[in-house]
Amino acid sequence: MNDSSTEADTEKLVSMNxxxxxxxxxxxEEIVASLGDTVxxxxxxxxxxxxxxxxxxxxxxQAIFGVDLDIADNEVISMIGPSGCGKSTLLRCLxxxxxxxxxxxxxxxxxLDGENIYGKxxxxxxxxxxxxxxxxxxxxxxxxxxxxxxxxPRLHGLSRNKADLDDIVVTSxxxxxxxxxxxxxxxxxxxGLSGGQxxxxxxxxxxxxxxxxxxxxxxxxALDPIATAKIEELIDELRENYSIAIVTHSMQQAARVSQRxxxxxxxxxxxxxxxxxxxxxxxxxxxxxxxTGRFG
Amino acid sequence: xxxxxxxxxxxxxxxVELNDVKHKVMNMGGLVESMVHNxxxxxxxxxxxxxxxxxxxxxxxxxxxxxxxxxxxRILARRQPAASDLRLVLTIIKTISDLERIGDExxxxxxxxxxxxxxxxxxxxxxxxxxxxxxxxxxxxESLDAFTRMDVEAAFSTAAKDEAIDQEYATFSRLLISHMxxxxxxxxxxxxxSWCARSLERIADHSCNICEYxxxxxxxxxxxxxxxDDMRKxxx
Numbered sequence: 439m440n441d442s443s444t445e446a447d448t449e450k451l452v453s454m455n456x457x458x459x460x461x462x463x464x465x466x467e468e469i470v471a472s473l474g475d476t477v478x479x480x481x482x483x484x485x486x487x488x489x490x491x492x493x494x495x496x497x498x499x500q501a502i503f504g505v506d507l508d509i510a511d512n513e514v515i516s517m518i519g520p521s522g523c524g525k526s527t528l529l530r531c532l533x534x535x536x537x538x539x540x541x542x543x544x545x546x547x548x549x550l551d552g553e554n555i556y557g558k559x560x561x562x563x564x565x566x567x568x569x570x571x572x573x574x575x576x577x578x579x580x581x582x583x584x585x586x587x588x589x590x591p592r593l594h595g596l597s598r599n600k601a602d603l604d605d606i607v608v609t610s611x612x613x614x615x616x617x618x619x620x621x622x623x624x625x626x627x628x629x630g631l632s633g634g635q636x637x638x639x640x641x642x643x644x645x646x647x648x649x650x651x652x653x654x655x656x657x658x659x660a661l662d663p664i665a666t667a668k669i670e671e672l673i674d675e676l677r678e679n680y681s682i683a684i685v686t687h688s689m690q691q692a693a694r695v696s697q698r699x700x701x702x703x704x705x706x707x708x709x710x711x712x713x714x715x716x717x718x719x720x721x722x723x724x725x726x727x728x729x730t731g732r733f734g
Numbered sequence: 735x736x737x738x739x740x741x742x743x744x745x746x747x748x749x750v751e752l753n754d755v756k757h758k759v760m761n762m763g764g765l766v767e768s769m770v771h772n773x774x775x776x777x778x779x780x781x782x783x784x785x786x787x788x789x790x791x792x793x794x795x796x797x798x799x800x801x802x803x804x805x806x807x808r809i810l811a812r813r814q815p816a817a818s819d820l821r822l823v824l825t826i827i828k829t830i831s832d833l834e835r836i837g838d839e840x841x842x843x844x845x846x847x848x849x850x851x852x853x854x855x856x857x858x859x860x861x862x863x864x865x866x867x868x869x870x871x872x873x874x875x876e877s878l879d880a881f882t883r884m885d886v887e888a889a890f891s892t893a894a895k896d897e898a899i900d901q902e903y904a905t906f907s908r909l910l911i912s913h914m915x916x917x918x919x920x921x922x923x924x925x926x927x928s929w930c931a932r933s934l935e936r937i938a939d940h941s942c943n944i945c946e947y948x949x950x951x952x953x954x955x956x957x958x959x960x961x962x963d964d965m966r967k968x969x970x
Contacts, residue, residue, distance in 0.1 A: 717816045719954030729816045732742045
């Protein structure tokens with residue numbers, strides 16, 4: 439075979455390739471549209487917070503697609519899904535943490551006790567006192583254990599005098615199950631505690647502001663199994679007084695602590711239902727694939 | 735019908751473990767199926783040797799149960815399966831318990847065949863027992879097929895056969911009673927036959943259970959103690 443014929447062949451091949459249909463790669467929007475409606479009951483009888491048709495954009499990129507979801511009174515709802523599925527984004531919308539990101543735009547209705555939390559009259563600082571948040575990494579202030587917990591109540595004027603404040607600090611530390619471990623060193627820096635203790639201190643700090651809802655963004659991912667068990671035990675106790683939404687990558691944790699589970703995929707709420715049902719007999723194929731570890 | 739697949743895990747080793755344990759259940763199913771067949775043949779042909787072999791096979795079936803139980807325990811501890819994987823492991827744990835009992839019933843057939851091998855005065859109702867036995871064998875085979883293929887439709891139609899077998903058992907029992915009244919010297923033998931028929935009827939019950947587990951496995955719905963027709967209409 440001489441050179442010219444090779445060239446001709448190559449050209450032919452190239453032109454054939456151009457003529458062929460290049461497989462069309464689906465965009466996120468197309469995939470989301472193909473997922474269909476959310477499977478399961480998104481609404482509950484006693485909603486504490488409600489999301490209706492919530493969309494979130496980071497600049498041009500849409501991160502959440504039309505999510506409807508209720509968080510009931512005194513329930514733990516877990517949000518699960520692969521990385522980048524929008525579960526943390528939605529959680530952050532619930533106490534307007536996304537306000538701090540300039541390119542972030544939230545549309546749709548988000549209500550707390552029926553009041554729009556994105557309304558003109560809503561003060562985000564007060565909202566965050568009602569809807570507290572615990573983060574993935576324990577992040578105590580570089581202050582004493584006492585001050586860590588006292589900071590919020592003092593800021594919001596929840597105490598009339600020192601005795602009141604002392605009472606709030608002790609009660610919060612007790613509720614967070616850490617009081618006995620730190621009662622002798624309340625003046626020591628919070629950053630000197632172990633990871634698990636720091637996280638419980640952060641929970642105490644959140645509780646001190648008497649929130650109605652607690653949002654937890656992977657609260658145990660930096661903790662060992664014993665500290666994790668303590669936090670889970672705490673979540674169970676806190677449920678009596680608060681509504682809790684927890685984002686977690688640990689499916690077992692979601693199964694252990696929550697009453698309802700919501701599965702997100704590419705910013706879409708795919709399925710929501712009783713945790714018992716989701717973990718034994720999920721309805722949507724994607725949920726099944728995710729919780730059985732079949733995600734490619 | 736729901737698609738059912740227990741492969742495709744990101745952790746490939748999990749696929750291997752589930753496949754492995756599932757194959758063991760199939761092998762165990764094959765073993766007890768042959769035990770029921772041999773037990774019945776031993777009885778029909780007065781073959782003491784074959785009857786004894788069924789007893790030996792029962793030990794293998796027991797060992798299968800222990801092995802598979804251990805495998806399932808390990809999977810539960812190490813993989814914490816959820817959803818269909820969890821249902822598969824639960825189904826297997828329950829299925830092998832029924833298979834082991836089927837093995838026990840087959841062993842009873844074998845034992846009675848050894849006892850009766852030297853009898854000379856053979857009554858005439860063996861034909862009916864064989865008839866019952868053939869139906870039970872078919873039901874067992876179909877339930878194992880339904881398990882292997884995870885076929886809900888087959889599981890429903892096989893489970894539905896249990897009623898006919900119960901009726902056949904009742905008819906056979908009546909036949910034995912009248913025979914005992916007519917021939918009091920055959921009472922002992924007829925009682926043995928009654929035990930055999932009882933074992934066969936129990937095997938059908940266990941097969942029915944396996945079908946119910948298959949439906950639970952695929953559909954996620956527990957249909958035990960429910961009306962079969964209603965459930966079938968709801969699911970299929």
